[in-house]
Amino acid sequence: MKVETTEIPDVLLLTPKRFEDSRGYFAETYSARALEDHGIQTRFIQDNMSYSERAGTVRGLHYQAPPHAQTKLIRCTRGAIIDVALDIRIGSPTYGRYVRHLLSAENMCQLYIPAGFAHGFSTLSDNTEVHYKVDARYAPECERGIAFDDGMLGIDWRLGGISPAVSDKDRQLPGFEHLEPEFTCIAGSGAEACAS
Numbered sequence: 001m002k003v004e005t006t007e008i009p010d011v012l013l014l015t016p017k018r019f020e021d022s023r024g025y026f027a028e029t030y031s032a033r034a035l036e037d038h039g040i041q042t043r044f045i046q047d048n049m050s051y052s053e054r055a056g057t058v059r060g061l062h063y064q065a066p067p068h069a070q071t072k073l074i075r076c077t078r079g080a081i082i083d084v085a086l087d088i089r090i091g092s093p094t095y096g097r098y099v100r101h102l103l104s105a106e107n108m109c110q111l112y113i114p115a116g117f118a119h120g121f122s123t124l125s126d127n128t129e130v131h132y133k134v135d136a137r138y139a140p141e142c143e144r145g146i147a148f149d150d151g152m153l154g155i156d157w158r159l160g161g162i163s164p165a166v167s168d169k170d171r172q173l174p175g176f177e178h179l180e181p182e183f184t185c186i187a188g189s190g191a192e193a194c195a196s
């Protein structure tokens with residue numbers, strides 16, 4: 001498993017090693033050891049999956065506020081997505097900046113997104129499946145979100161000009177300027193120190 005930092009150091013890009021042979025391939029798709037070797041001790045407690053029928057579906061930007069803030073490990077097992085992690089930690093040197101990566105069944109890449117980031121993705125293909133681990137339970141009362149099409153953020157979801165499929169809930173999410181300061185970050189600290 002290759003573990004690399006991204007443009008925002010607390011967000012990691014993981015690429016499993018594929019062992020190919022005449023039958024196909026084998027890969028370890030999750031390795032706590034690989035994360036520990038990178039100084040990460042996250043204990044995931046729940047696996048989630050979402051299926052999106054149509055290319056051009058957008059889910060997010062979502063996060064859970066403390067005390068149920070979630071670290072996520074995202075992978076795409078069918079089709080392809082543009083995955084986005086937005087830094088919402090007050091005081092972070094990368095506050096308001098985001099990481100954007102193409103995750104697909106083909107490249108098998110994964111994003112490790114710590115608490116203190118809003119997460120969303122757009123689908124680049126029909127019948128897309130996304131699986132992700134989280135380290136805190138679902139807490140509807142702590143669910144928060146930011147409009148995926150916020151003008152200040154200007155995220156390119158690579159929708160190819162089509163009108164996105166978005167839930168009614170997501171269509172009503174507030175803009176980034178209305179973000180509640182629920183995460184703080186002591187400059188230079190790890191993601192764990194940012195959830196407050």
Ligand SMILES: Cc1cn([C@H]2C[C@H](O)[C@@H](COP(=O)(O)OP(=O)(O)O[C@H]3O[C@H](C)C(=O)[C@H](O)[C@H]3O)O2)c(=O)[nH]c1=O
Binds near residue numbers: 050059060119121138
């Ligand atoms: C997240 C979640 C949802 N649900 C139920 C609640 C709703 O009745 C139904 C659909 O939930 P929602 O519309 O919030 O699903 P998404 O729009 O895919 O949201 C997710 O997608 C973005 C990209 C994320 O990063 C979050 O994990 C999550 O917010 O599943 C549960 O029962 N447990 C859960 O952990």
